[in-house]
Amino acid sequence: MGTKEHSHSAHLQSAFADFEAASGKLATFYQNLEGQVMKLTEELNNSRAAQAQQLREKEIVAKRLGSLLEALPAGVVVLDGAGCIAEFNPAAVDLLGPLRAGGRWIDTVTKAFQPQWDDGHDISLTDGRRVNIATEALQGEPGQILVLKDVTETRRLQERLNHHRRLSAKTELAAALAHQIRTPLAAAMLHTSNLSSRTCDEPAHRHGAIRAMESMRQLERLVEDMLTFARDGKFDGDTIALGSLLAHLAANVATNTPGSDFRFELEGEIPSVQLFGNAEALLSMMLNLVDNARAASSGNGRLRVTVSLDKALVHLCFEDNGPGIRTRDHEHIFEPFYSTSNSGTGLGLAVARSIARAHGGTLELDIGYECGARFVVSLPLPQDRSAVTGIGAIPSARTEQHETQGVI
Missing domain, CATH: 3.30.450.20 (PAS domain)
Incomplete structure (x- = not known):
């Protein structure tokens, strides 16, 4: 009996010991858990505070950007x-x-x-x-x-500046024009005077008449070029087919150079595009480039014209096989009355560039071309509302x- 009671008491003591040990572990675990909860709560509060601060900062930035957007002078x-x-x-x-x-x-x-x-x-x-x-x-x-x-x-300011620049050059142009007119006028007067002489035979009369007419035509061309240059970029405009314009150019060159060894070549396919401008002025611009190439050739001259498209521009390249433009002349060739030959008036390229600019385009010399001279005319293609509607059609989120x- 005593042994059983002793054994039962030992079991109770062992159970109480296990319970106390488990209670201690549970208390320790609870304390650890409570510490972790407090730590997580603190971290959560800090995170919430940081997020709230970031939100406030983003709201401030958004308001600033909104104010900036409202204040921008650009739409x-x-x-x-x-x-x-x-x-x-x-x-x-x-x-x-x-x-x-x-x-x-x-x-x-x-x-x-x-x-x-x-x-x-x-x-x-x-x-x-x-x-x-x-x-x-x-x-x-x-x-x-x-x-x-x-x-x-x-x-508007750019146009005014260009206009004032042209006005400031009028005195110089008038003096240069008078100088240019003097030579063919004197020649015409001389040949006309000879025609009135009774001592001249019929062949001499014919020769004098031809020379006088050549001088008169030179005067006419000079006056026409000067009038074109003086128009300050004001031309009546209409829609022009590029192919038709180039066909007129080729026909004009063929008519004015019969039997000549100067070759005019229109290479490649001509795009079916329309230009807007003055057909007569554009043709005159191209003829000036043809005349420039022809004057530079000394036999077996060739001028090749090619056409290309780039976005909303059409590029016309005029390439000749002449001696090219000397480096020292590069910055002067488009100046009025600047000529590299004794027979030129110095107005052709100046007039050509003024016509190109009047049509919203450019005329430039390709200084890197080494097989002669290459002039590039770039003209804008007409725009319409259908082109503007392309804005907004974004198939994917791309940065461009x-x-x-x-x-x-």
């Missing part, structure tokens, strides 16, 4: 992937008229834009102002941002930037 329009207006600023409204979030960009294009043939890198609005448009794809989502800058005053020329 800003954000389009979504469907080509609809998502956001815009007051400057955009000032340029394009009333805008509506969710409205289609194509509707704004139809209402606000009216492209003109001489826009170049810019584009005209219906109220006559001109804007430059840059685009940037949104990052991480389809859509893009349009930035519209009013360049009306800049264009365009000049106005690429999107208008």
